[in-house]
Structures are given as structure tokens and as C-alpha cells.
Amino acid sequence: MVQTNLTYKELERLILNFNENAATQGVRKLFSTPSMLSILGVEGRELSHSAFHAWVLGLSAGGSYQPVVELLRLYVRNAKTQNYTYPAEVDALLNDHNFSLAQLEVQTEFATIEKTRVDVLVSAEVQLNGAPRKLNIIIENKVYSHEHTAQTDSYYNHFKSQNPEDLNLFIFLVPLIERDVARLGDTNYQNELRTNKHFVIVTYQHLVDGVLSPLSTSAQLSDRERLQIKEYLKGLVEGTVKDEEINMGVDNDYQKLIDEFWAQNSEIIMKILNAQSSLAKDTETIEMVKSVVANGKDKSKYSVNGAGAFNKIGMAKEAMRIIIEQQLQKGIIIPALIDDINHRWNGACGKKIVLAEHFSKFKDMYSKPEERCRVFEAGGKEFYIDYKWDAYNIAEALSTFKNVFGIIIEKVG
Numbered sequence: 001m002v003q004t005n006l007t008y009k010e011l012e013r014l015i016l017n018f019n020e021n022a023a024t025q026g027v028r029k030l031f032s033t034p035s036m037l038s039i040l041g042v043e044g045r046e047l048s049h050s051a052f053h054a055w056v057l058g059l060s061a062g063g064s065y066q067p068v069v070e071l072l073r074l075y076v077r078n079a080k081t082q083n084y085t086y087p088a089e090v091d092a093l094l095n096d097h098n099f100s101l102a103q104l105e106v107q108t109e110f111a112t113i114e115k116t117r118v119d120v121l122v123s124a125e126v127q128l129n130g131a132p133r134k135l136n137i138i139i140e141n142k143v144y145s146h147e148h149t150a151q152t153d154s155y156y157n158h159f160k161s162q163n164p165e166d167l168n169l170f171i172f173l174v175p176l177i178e179r180d181v182a183r184l185g186d187t188n189y190q191n192e193l194r195t196n197k198h199f200v201i202v203t204y205q206h207l208v209d210g211v212l213s214p215l216s217t218s219a220q221l222s223d224r225e226r227l228q229i230k231e232y233l234k235g236l237v238e239g240t241v242k243d244e245e246i247n248m249g250v251d252n253d254y255q256k257l258i259d260e261f262w263a264q265n266s267e268i269i270m271k272i273l274n275a276q277s278s279l280a281k282d283t284e285t286i287e288m289v290k291s292v293v294a295n296g297k298d299k300s301k302y303s304v305n306g307a308g309a310f311n312k313i314g315m316a317k318e319a320m321r322i323i324i325e326q327q328l329q330k331g332i333i334i335p336a337l338i339d340d341i342n343h344r345w346n347g348a349c350g351k352k353i354v355l356a357e358h359f360s361k362f363k364d365m366y367s368k369p370e371e372r373c374r375v376f377e378a379g380g381k382e383f384y385i386d387y388k389w390d391a392y393n394i395a396e397a398l399s400t401f402k403n404v405f406g407i408i409i410e411k412v413g
Helices: 008-020 022-031 036-040 046-062 066-081 089-094 151-161 187-193 204-216 223-242 252-278 283-295 312-329 334-349 394-405
Strands: 102-111 117-128 131-141 167-174 199-203 302-304 307-310 373-378 381-386 409-411
Touching (some): 008 022, 022 223, 036 223, 046 066, 046 102, 046 131, 046 204, 046 223, 066 089, 066 117, 066 131, 066 167, 089 117, 089 167, 117 167, 131 151, 167 204, 223 252, 302 312, 307 312, 312 334, 312 373, 312 381, 312 394, 334 394, 394 409
Parallel strands (some): 131 167
Antiparallel strands (some): 102 117, 117 131, 302 307, 302 409, 373 381
């Protein structure tokens, strides 16, 4: 008989407490139905997040300038943290009691003359020293991948070469785990994330705390607008909980609920994990889960061909992006490219399919394929990659990338 140091009465008490406490009921309510992002299968799709951010910032056109004002305040806070000397005109705008925007326009995938595409561009006319001035906020949004081909340099040079009188502000938006957020004051780490020093780094959690959460309760917006923002915030929470590899952002109300749930239920969760471990059921995975539960999320980081510091799913996406773009340069058409990659992957480690153009291709592997794969961009196209990169198969994946595709992946943290 397995000794779990847990009597029947103790187990009964823990289960009753678990089922009846308000935190459990709140978490069940939170996750009983998927967010709209999950329903549409776009919670990891960069273009979808950019489109939502553009919609939020465009709400200023309806008479409220709060979204842009909050973003400017966030820009200033992060610029100071990152020791970046931002344009003094930003402070003048924020201190102007008559702050207003005219001819506001928000675009996604804005094409530059260099044939690059800005994820989100906010343009408007503002008043500075009694004279009109064009304001441009250039946002490079990175959900899973890192910057490649010096995108930020290209964007900076484009807007600098246009009208020299324009007030251009550059933002690099990226999800980061808490440990890395603490490193944002380090210039070397900033340069690891983006190449151009004029881009102020803003995390998704910063965006939640500084812009989206205040807007979700703002009386300046309509009930429907506030509801849509709250729905997006729920989608970010689901992204954090369902996909342990990336921290999108947690609204304060949801964070309080999750903290309360853990405070009330950590005892029974740990005892169940200990019991499963003592039964030698999938010991390696159980120990990994126990470590994550006790110490926080798995924070392992990997470089790809000597560059970057990616989490596991980010590493897989970056490695596959390199493979795809190498093949596309050879003139291989996408269907043949996908078949070849899957065939070679299957021959190396037996996984039936690792890459597809749509998540429905994974239906033979998973009952809910939209939850088991993640979208990413390569060569200007969207692809889906199997998202199951856990402790038990990570070594196998690294070996396959190296021996079959020539991609060198090393653990860097």
C-alpha cells in the first residue's frame, strides 16, 4: 500500500474544501467557457493581437483620447526604466490639459518603401507650442518569434527619412517572463531583444497593467467596448494558463482569483502530485509538474543557431522558421515543403505530423487540435506547429533539429 501521509478523513476534508471554496468556483467559472480568442483559434496569432491593439488605440477616434494617453504614459515609464532619453515633446503632450488628437489613423501591416511591414502604426496630428505636429507611434509586435533581419533598424530609418518634423515614438511589444522583465534595465539584454536602441521595450503585462486594465473599467468607453477589452484580457489569461511556455499577461482581477485559488488549494494539489509520484506513474513528468507548481513556470531558455534565448515553444517556432525559409529560398512550394519536413521528422522520431498550414491537420493526433498547436509566421506565410514540447520529448526534439535539419539548439538558462 502506498504511503502518502494522508488519512481518509484528511483527504475527505481537502476534497470538500476544494469543491466548496469560492476560489475554486471562481476559477471554474473563469475557464468553463473559452474566450473568443480560443474559440477562433487565434490566441497565439500575432496578426490577431496586432489587430486588437489597433482597435483599442483607434477608440480615441470616438471622442476619448484615453487609450493613446495611457500608451504614452506607459512609453515614458518604460523609457525611464530602460535609461532611454525619449523626446521631451512627449512630456509636453502629457502635461497639456488640452491634449487632443486630430486625424487619428491606426493601421496594421503598414508597408514601408523598403517593403517591410509595421505591425501597428498610430498616426495623428497633435498641438505642440501652439503649432500642429504629426505624431507617429510605431509598434513592432512579437508574440512568439524574435526580431530578425534588423526590422527595427529598417522601421526607424524609414520614419526618420520621411518628414524630419514628425514626432516618432518606437515601441517593441513582447511577452516576457517575470525574470526577464527584471533585466530590462540592462542595455545588453535590451539589445538581445531588438537591434535598434530607439525602440522602447514594452511587455504584454505592461500593456495589460498600463493600458488595457484601466480601459476595461473606464467610464469614457461604452459598455460594449469595455466588455470586448475584458474578453481579450480573459484570452490572455487563458494563453498564460493553457500554454505554460509563454506569459502573455494577467489582469489584476484574474491574478487575485488565481492567487486565492492557489492559497486555498495548494495542499491538496501537492499531496495528489506526491501520491502519483510515489506510484511511479510518469515520474519524470510528475516531478517536472511538482517543480513548476512549487517554483513557478518552467523557465528553461534555448538559443537557436547561437542566437536568442527562447522558451521551448518559442525555440521550436524559431527553428522551424529557419528551416522553412531556407527551403523557400530553394524554390520549394509550400505543400511539398510541409510534406518533406513531416516525413523527415517522422522518420527521425516517429511523430506523425509536426507542421501544417492549419490546425485542423492535427485532428488525428488530438481531440481538440486547436489547443495542441500554435501559429507562427515564416516567409510571409502562417504555419501551425505541434505545441507539445514537454520534458519527456524535448531532448528528442533537439536531436531531430540537429541531426536531421542542421539546426543547433543549446540550453542557455
